[in-house]
Amino acid sequence: MKKFINNTDTLLAESLSGFARAHADIVQLNTQPHFVRRIKPTAPGKVALISGGGSGHEPLHTGLVGFGMLDAACPGQIFTSPTPDQMLAAAQAVENGGGVLFIVKNYAGDVMNFEIAAEMLDCPHETVLVSDDVSFPKTHSTGRRGVAGTLIVEKIVGAAAESGADLATCKALGDRVGLVTASMGVALSSCTVPALGKPTFDISDNEIEMGVGIHGERGRERLAISSATKIVEYLGRMIDDDLKPQKGQIALLHINGFGATPLMELHLIYELASNFWEKRGVNICRSLVGNYTTSLDMAGCSITLSLLDEELLRLWDAPVHTTALRWCC
Amino acid sequence: MKKFINNTDTLLAESLSGFARAHADIVQLNTQPHFVRRIKPTAPGKVALISGGGSGHEPLHTGLVGFGMLDAACPGQIFTSPTPDQMLAAAQAVENGGGVLFIVKNYAGDVMNFEIAAEMLDCPHETVLVSDDVSFPKTHSTGRRGVAGTLIVEKIVGAAAESGADLATCKALGDRVGLVTASMGVALSSCTVPALGKPTFDISDNEIEMGVGIHGERGRERLAISSATKIVEYLGRMIDDDLKPQKGQIALLHINGFGATPLMELHLIYELASNFWEKRGVNICRSLVGNYTTSLDMAGCSITLSLLDEELLRLWDAPVHTTALRWCC
Secondary structure (H helix, E strand, C coil): CCCCCCCCCCHHHHHHHHHHHHCCCCEEEEECCEEEEECCCCCCCCCEEEEEEEECCCCCCHHHEEECCECEEEEEEECCCCCHHHHHHHHHHHCCCCCEEEEEECCHHHHHHHHHHHHHCCCCEEEEEECCECCCCCCCCCCCCCCCHHHHHHHHHHHHHHCCCCHHHHHHHHHHHHHCEEEEEEECCCCECCCCCCECCCCCCCEEEECCCCCCCCCCEEEECCCHHHHHHHHHHHHHHHHCCCCCCEEEEEEEECECCCHHHHHHHHHHHHHHHHHCCCEEEEEEEECCCCCCCECEEEEEEEECCHHHHHHHHCCEEECCCEECC | CCCCCCCCCCHHHHHHHHHHHHCCCCEEEEECCEEEEECCCCCCCCCEEEEEEEECCCCCCHHHEEECCECEEEEEEECCCCCHHHHHHHHHHHCCCCCEEEEEECCHHHHHHHHHHHHHCCCCEEEEEECCECCCCCCCCCCCCCCCHHHHHHHHHHHHHHCCCCHHHHHHHHHHHHHCEEEEEEECCCCECCCCCCECCCCCCCEEEECCCCCCCCCCEEEECCCHHHHHHHHHHHHHHHHCCCCCCEEEEEEEECECCCHHHHHHHHHHHHHHHHHCCCEEEEEEEECCCCCCCECEEEEEEEECCHHHHHHHHCCEEECCCEECC
16 A cells, blocks of 8 residues: 555544645634534524535545535545534534534435434434435435535535525425436546555456445446446446436536546546537536545546536536635635 | 546547536637637736646646636647647737746756747747756756646736736746745656556555656655655655745645545645644745646655745735636636
């Protein structure tokens, strides 16, 4: 294992400290327990948006704390759910009369821990569960995993909360965005969790893992590597079959890098995916290309399509000012 | 070689097309010859800032085209200088009475091609040569290489040009920023150029390349891997010895990922580098952490310190709206 590291036990705390110091104009770090919050208090009556999950996916979620998105994020150890005390402390720190909305990726540990925290909360609260990964059918035993579409839910609900939407509205909106958002990923390489010190899975030089999870979980199938066009068509068909967009539908196309894939390749994937949906009459009116929901040092990417309407488009375009996503601040 | 690719001959063109489509609100692509320009014409009398270099370092330079930074960027083939016809066409497209400033990283091919283009220009023009890499002494035969500090030159000169500074002022400012900016990098792995299909250099599992160049050029020395703290102290000392900051000096600290190093590790490096200069009495008042001057899929990072004064700080903070860097737009 070759990484910049002092000690696997202190990596997360040292890195979070660096993150908070580098972005002290936007976030502050609480250390006991760990959570990241905006430096500006939540406006009175505004719904407090809180997310979290295992670390190793940065900038998700800590990098999405700030105006127009999250009020706080709870980072767990690498690929490990945060604990209820983190979520509870974050909620108590940022809730300001509007209630709390938890945005949770569908993984058993995250779901359980956010549920425990929710039970302990003494303010109005709701949870949006994100499960946008179409690599397994909706009937899969634990449901679909939550992956790169989570950022889109956080952005759109974040904009609504900022403009004064109440808790029930934010909850309904988050669920609605989840229903029109589908993602699927492909890995060219494994990732290496520092505490393990070796790759999470083995994959040979001519193989790719189609439908890989963001922690290196098994995908839908392992195939011989093929052209970028064929890879995009495979992922695109899975997403398109799930969302079944009509001709003329407006959509957001998000190409997400897993961490080790150059921007040049992500823009190639964007070009091919744009062509794929253009041929099907879909109007790709918004885009996001880059490393947002990463898997440590994994090479690979995911494609996310989110079907928009005028309301969702307006909320996507609304000002945002986080460390990883910012426009019109 | 495992990459998302259709054909090494078409990769750059397809990727640039995707880049321009994904960011059509900021840039437009010219294809014969290739250059990327802002969609908005240069204001009359404003100095036109143009940079360029081999591709494979994205988002540098195409991702830095936009309000407050570059007017145009000329991407060469991967790790290969662009040609004079690109620079000339870009200059003719964006020059609007204020003259042209070329910002060039110090590599023989780039220097030669920008010189040829400059000779062919029939408008006032100047060139700022960036050579911020302190891994070799200033007396090195071809001078020092231009690396991640180039972004800082482009940001600060871009802000000045936007606010109406004339060509001579922009040229002098760029040279001044170069003199107070020093960088050094370290590689944990090689990168793989698609057309070659194999790693640029061999490095064993327990070695790191100190002072590596952004194309995988040989560094200052090859060492056994050590703790992140020791690596930062090595790089920090080289930079500190070069810039010799006074106690109380304000500075910008830029931690740049080479492409395959997770944000978590870059924030660890930021934490340690902040500690390093804080102990020396330097006031790190601005920061930039992320993948900006990359080397395809290389694992590693560079540290850049830029000594600021009130003017440079104001120009760094001035609004910028590019695909890779944006604030206060």
